[in-house]
Amino acid sequence: MATRPDMKILVVDDMSTMRRIVRSIFKELGFTDIEEAENGSDALRKLRGARFDLVVSDWNMPVMPGIELLRNIRADDALKHIPVLMVTAEAQKENLMEAIKAGVSNYVVKPFTADTIKQKMDKMFAGV
Amino acid sequence: MSSRMNESLQERHSIEGSHDHDLYTHLGDLARYLGETMRELATLDHPLAVSAGQLPRVSKTLTELTSMTERGTHQVMALTEDLLISHRQFRAGLETIQIGLSDTGQEYIGVRAQVFGLMELAENNQKALMGIMTALSFQDLAGQRIANVVMVLDEIQARLLELVVVFGVKQAPRYGGSDRVESLLKELEQAKQTALKQDVADDLLREFGF
Numbered sequence: 256m257a258t259r260p261d262m263k264i265l266v267v268d269d270m271s272t273m274r275r276i277v278r279s280i281f282k283e284l285g286f287t288d289i290e291e292a293e294n295g296s297d298a299l300r301k302l303r304g305a306r307f308d309l310v311v312s313d314w315n316m317p318v319m320p321g322i323e324l325l326r327n328i329r330a331d332d333a334l335k336h337i338p339v340l341m342v343t344a345e346a347q348k349e350n351l352m353e354a355i356k357a358g359v360s361n362y363v364v365k366p367f368t369a370d371t372i373k374q375k376m377d378k379m380f381a382g383v
Numbered sequence: 384m385s386s387r388m389n390e391s392l393q394e395r396h397s398i399e400g401s402h403d404h405d406l407y408t409h410l411g412d413l414a415r416y417l418g419e420t421m422r423e424l425a426t427l428d429h430p431l432a433v434s435a436g437q438l439p440r441v442s443k444t445l446t447e448l449t450s451m452t453e454r455g456t457h458q459v460m461a462l463t464e465d466l467l468i469s470h471r472q473f474r475a476g477l478e479t480i481q482i483g484l485s486d487t488g489q490e491y492i493g494v495r496a497q498v499f500g501l502m503e504l505a506e507n508n509q510k511a512l513m514g515i516m517t518a519l520s521f522q523d524l525a526g527q528r529i530a531n532v533v534m535v536l537d538e539i540q541a542r543l544l545e546l547v548v549v550f551g552v553k554q555a556p557r558y559g560g561s562d563r564v565e566s567l568l569k570e571l572e573q574a575k576q577t578a579l580k581q582d583v584a585d586d587l588l589r590e591f592g593f
Contacts, residue, residue, distance in 0.1 A: 261451045266504060268523075270453070270522070270523040270526060271457070271521045272453055272456045272457065272460070272523055273520060273523045275457070275460055276460075276516055276517060276519060277517045278521055279460075279464065279467075279513070279515070280516070282519065283467075284514055292539070296569065315527060344523070344527055355506075365520055365523065365524060366517065366518070366521070366524065367517065368513075368514070368517050369513050369517060370477055
């Protein structure tokens with residue numbers, strides 16, 4: 256399945272500047288239906304309230320970190336099919352292994368460029 | 384035990400006691416120095432103070448520094464987004480001119496070349512604008528590092544104060560018994576879950592003679 260411009264994307268990050276950056280990048284890549292959440296808990300509530308095609312989540316967040324959000328998504332029959340792209344400053348191998356074990360679809364380390372996001376999107380949706 | 388041995392033991396205890404006392408003094412001085420440094424750092428930016436009577440701790444100042452950079456970053460982002468929007472319109476205008484030139488059936492070689500050159504420039508500018516947007520992620524990375532520094536400072540302060548209490552009780556039992564000290568220790572224990580209040584730290588140090 257390829258990406259579609261009308262895909263509904265949920266951007267999860269506690270920093271408003273990062274949410275705005277990720278939103279801008281996706282807009283630049285042609286996606287317009289983008290919603291935001293401030294942490295994993297807020298994201299889960301939104302995911303359970305509407306249909307989303309992709310989750311882009313930070314790792315370090317208060318209330319519920321990204322890895323816990325990922326585990327919750329994968330444990331929920333109604334959500335587990337949604338691709339999750341983890342965007343994080345944590346470049347440690349252990350974090351990456353933890354995310355892979357939890358079922359992450361792909362992983363981007365900050366700071367990143369629009370090209371990096373595009374490459375990851377192409378890979379994720381080529382494999383779906 | 385011989386009197387000589389007794390004297391030797393007393394001398395040893397006296398030396399150990401003196402070492403403990405030195406250590407205790409150094410710890411107290413260090414805790415006081417940390418508190419004063421935090422206060423000085425906090426006063427570097429007076430408008431950040433919540434009230435004149437209560438100076439913010441350095442962790443609060445650092446957190447507010449993150450908010451300041453967040454606000455500044457949003458301003459730059461808003462301007463960059465405005466430029467991106469007008470740039471898309473500019474590119475769309477150039478594309479319309481290009482199509483218009485094709486529709487006339489005329490060569491217009493020089494004009495076509497100009498338009499092509501402008502289209503390339505526009506594309507480069509758009510890439511640069513997106514580069515500015517993504518480069519602003521420094522704010523998030525800096526914010527995370529500041530949060531780590533705040534956590535470490537809080538931890539150091541709490542541990543130093545714990546040591547002051549432990550050594551204070553050992554050195555001079557009169558410090559350890561009061562209800563006030565007990566209550567301060569409870570606050571110190573609670574502060575491990577949240578940020579330590581400056582007045583709790585100051586009160587505790589005062590109780591222990593610093």
